[in-house]
Amino acid sequence: MTGSEETLRKTPLYELHLELGAKMVPFAGYAMPVQYPTGVLKEHLHTREKAGLFDVSHMGQAFLSGGDPAKALERVTPADVQGLKEGMQRYGLLLNDRGTIIDDFMFTHLAGEKDLYLVVNGATKEGDFAYMADKLKGHATLAPKPDRALLALQGPAAGKVLEKLSPGIDTLTFMRVRRATVAGCPAIVSRSGYTGEDGFEISLEGKDVEKVARALLADPDVLPIGLAARDSLRLEAGLCLYGHDIDESVDPAEANLVWSIGKRRKMDKDFPAGEKIMDRVLNGTAKKRVGILPVGKAPAREGTEITDKSGKVIGKITSGGFGPSLNAPVAMGYVETAFAADGTEVDLMVRGKPNPARVAPMPFVPNRYKRK
Amino acid sequence: MSEVRYTDQHEWVNLDGDTATVGITKHAAEQLGDVVFVEVPEAGRKVGAGGEAAVVESVKAASDVYAPVGGEVVEGNKALADEPAKVNADPEGEGWFFKLKGVSKDEFAKLMTKAQYDEFVKGL
Numbered sequence: 001m002t003g004s005e006e007t008l009r010k011t012p013l014y015e016l017h018l019e020l021g022a023k024m025v026p027f028a029g030y031a032m033p034v035q036y037p038t039g040v041l042k043e044h045l046h047t048r049e050k051a052g053l054f055d056v057s058h059m060g061q062a063f064l065s066g067g068d069p070a071k072a073l074e075r076v077t078p079a080d081v082q083g084l085k086e087g088m089q090r091y092g093l094l095l096n097d098r099g100t101i102i103d104d105f106m107f108t109h110l111a112g113e114k115d116l117y118l119v120v121n122g123a124t125k126e127g128d129f130a131y132m133a134d135k136l137k138g139h140a141t142l143a144p145k146p147d148r149a150l151l152a153l154q155g156p157a158a159g160k161v162l163e164k165l166s167p168g169i170d171t172l173t174f175m176r177v178r179r180a181t182v183a184g185c186p187a188i189v190s191r192s193g194y195t196g197e198d199g200f201e202i203s204l205e206g207k208d209v210e211k212v213a214r215a216l217l218a219d220p221d222v223l224p225i226g227l228a229a230r231d232s233l234r235l236e237a238g239l240c241l242y243g244h245d246i247d248e249s250v251d252p253a254e255a256n257l258v259w260s261i262g263k264r265r266k267m268d269k270d271f272p273a274g275e276k277i278m279d280r281v282l283n284g285t286a287k288k289r290v291g292i293l294p295v296g297k298a299p300a301r302e303g304t305e306i307t308d309k310s311g312k313v314i315g316k317i318t319s320g321g322f323g324p325s326l327n328a329p330v331a332m333g334y335v336e337t338a339f340a341a342d343g344t345e346v347d348l349m350v351r352g353k354p355n356p357a358r359v360a361p362m363p364f365v366p367n368r369y370k371r372k
Numbered sequence: 373m374s375e376v377r378y379t380d381q382h383e384w385v386n387l388d389g390d391t392a393t394v395g396i397t398k399h400a401a402e403q404l405g406d407v408v409f410v411e412v413p414e415a416g417r418k419v420g421a422g423g424e425a426a427v428v429e430s431v432k433a434a435s436d437v438y439a440p441v442g443g444e445v446v447e448g449n450k451a452l453a454d455e456p457a458k459v460n461a462d463p464e465g466e467g468w469f470f471k472l473k474g475v476s477k478d479e480f481a482k483l484m485t486k487a488q489y490d491e492f493v494k495g496l
Contacts, residue, residue: 040431041406228405228432297409297453299429322408322431329409351411351427 011057012149012206013213020217020224027227028122030058035226043229044324047195048365051155052225053216060125061148061203064116064132066140073107073116076135078252078271080262087111089177089190091260093252094120094128099273100248101255103128104240108177108190117177117188119150119201121242149209154199154233156368157221162189162200165215169200174369183215191370194230196237196363198370235330236323238291238362244302245289245318245332253280254334256289287315288340291362292331292348298355299329300348306335307347307354314339317348325365335359377480378489379440384464385483392441392475393468396428399493401463404430407456412448412470419443419472421479426469428459441479443472 022033079092177190185208306315320331347354374388382400409429419439426437459467
């Protein structure tokens with residue numbers, strides 16, 4: 001449960017959100033801005049056109065220390081942590097002993113530093129941190145950083161905008177990270193995000209985040225963006241939302257996230273349920289996560305049943321809505337593997353009626369990461 | 373002469389003779405945010421007062437639109453299929469949803485007046 005108004009936590013930007021006229025909603029136990037007076041459609045389109053600023057301070061940040069934190073972290077994730085070069089960030093899955101997904105997260109090897117820097121989802125952070133601390137006991141020590149805040153600056157103008165507040169930062173390329181000074185404040189800056197656009201995530205001390213947010217918002221190219229547009233942006237980009245598209249009922253093979261398993265890890269199978277998962281990667285699973293494009297205009301929301309053309313239920317939508325950049329509905333979900341090929345025609349049961357749709361490759365909107 | 377009344381589900385009804393035009397209020401449109409999809413009923417469909425008659429979807433969520441009074445659908449606003457944004461731009465004009473005929477004046481009289489609806493919204 002998200003709890004009542006009084007028990008909701010606030011990020012250090014709560015007052016700024018109110019000042020900007022945000023509509024606040026409970027999310028991951030926090031009062032978070034779902035949209036600003038700009039409105040969801042314009043917020044979404046502005047992010048793809050210029051730059052959007054997101055408060056994602058509800059997410060969990062932590063440092064992992066010890067003799068060999070990379071080796072330790074590999075006990076709970078199939079990602080290649082030890083092979084991550086200095087100044088780089090990578091995506092990983094946190095797995096339980098059955099090999100299903102407890103969370104997805106980002107891990108970073110900062111240049112010249114031994115400790116790993118982690119960012120996990122807000123709604124799952126307490127559980128993640130407790131699980132990691134327990135599983136890594138005797139191998140590494142986890143230090144959550146609840147006083148840190150996190151901003152995301154996303155969109156094609158992000159590089160130009162952040163360069164003004166942090167000279168030299170625009171030389172970072174996709175998934176590279178460095179410590180930097182932003183508007184005079186110490187930060188960890190990565191060239192990454194959750195929109196499919198070029199952009200940055202900026203980790204700051206909680207006391208500094210309002211100053212940096214205001215400096216970014218002073219740029220005419222930047223608008224504050226709420227959770228609703230964050231969701232439509234990530235869905236168009238084909239990115240999973242934990243608790244919806246992935247959870248403890250699916251493993252990396254079903255979730256189509258095998259790319260996040262390191263090559264060495266695939267060979268060694270030395271991660272939770274490694275033998276079982278690699279067997280499923282090789283021999284296939286009963287269901288698979290796919291992109292789905294409805295043919296008509298009607299969005300198919302989370303929970304919508306997917307049927308084959310004869311009406312037999314073959315799966316379920318896990319994220320679905322309207323894609324403002326496509327001006328059309330977009331969705332993802334799980335279907336029986338026989339129906340997982342791109343172009344497969346299916347029906348979505350919306351308000352009791354079959355709406356035609358096709359299995360489609362993701363992302364729905366091409367990624368525009370700054371790879372060089 | 374026509375008269376407009378309102379429901380606690382934030383619909384407006386404009387009754388002219390025994391024909392009613394139905395839409396959602398400005399307050400409802402503002403609460404929904406950007407409307408991206410509207411499904412209106414086909415002509416000839418009979419709806420009872422309080423029955424599901426149309427669907428309106430914003431980026432984030434879908435909501436039902438109920439028939440504030442019973443009647444037979446004369447026309448759905450087909451223009452909303454191509455331009456759902458009309459619901460935000462002009463909710464109590466071009467953004468109308470459907471027209472009903474055979475509407476009971478007694479059912480209509482039970483709905484809120486403009487002053488009552490404004491008071492109701494203030495109390496939310």
